[in-house]
Amino acid sequence: xxxxxxxxxxxxxxxxxxxxxxxxxxxxxxxxxxxxxxxxxxxxxxxxxxxxxxxxxxxxxxxxxxxxxxxxxxxxxxxxxxxxxxxxxxxxxxxxxxxxxxxxxxxxxxxxxxxxxxxxxx
Numbered sequence: 001x002x003x004x005x006x007x008x009x010x011x012x013x014x015x016x017x018x019x020x021x022x023x024x025x026x027x028x029x030x031x032x033x034x035x036x037x038x039x040x041x042x043x044x045x046x047x048x049x050x051x052x053x054x055x056x057x058x059x060x061x062x063x064x065x066x067x068x069x070x071x072x073x074x075x076x077x078x079x080x081x082x083x084x085x086x087x088x089x090x091x092x093x094x095x096x097x098x099x100x101x102x103x104x105x106x107x108x109x110x111x112x113x114x115x116x117x118x119x120x121x122x
Contacts, residue, residue, distance in 0.1 A: 031072070031080045031081075031083065032057070032078070032079055032080065033057030033072065033080075036057075036059060036070065036083065037059055040059065040061055045061050045062065046061055046062050047059050047060075047061050048060040048061070052071065056073075056075070056080075057072045057080065058070070058072070063087055066088075067088075068085055068087045069085075069087075070084070070086075071083065071084045071086065085110075086122070087121070087122050088119060088120075088121045089119055089120050089121075090117075090119050091119050093118075094114070094117055094119055095114065095118055095119070095120050096118070097114065100112045100113065100120060103120075103122070110122055
């Protein structure tokens with residue numbers, strides 16, 4: 001989980017500083033899929049903009065060799081006020097509840113769960 005901690009931190013804080021530049025502008029009224037896609041691409045990340053099952057924006061990107069989905073929530077006037085990064089890690093032997101709990105105790109901005117194969121989702 002240590003590698004995961006570093007990767008999540010690097011991705012989140014790297015993206016956050018770029019997002020902060022968008023938010024500082026007077027024109028900021030929320031994010032669009034296109035805004036976030038451009039920010040991620042400028043930072044060197046792959047960023048495929050698509051839609052989820054109900055037509056909301058969904059960005060598929062990567063983090064340390066793992067696929068990451070970015071979901072958009074709370075739409076107001078065509079912009080999105082909340083986003084959620086989700087990555088599922090397919091581990092050969094899964095993980096343990098203890099490791100998931102340790103991760104959750106160490107992060108305020110991220111939470112981990114386990115799927116039915118004991119693989120972590122962050």
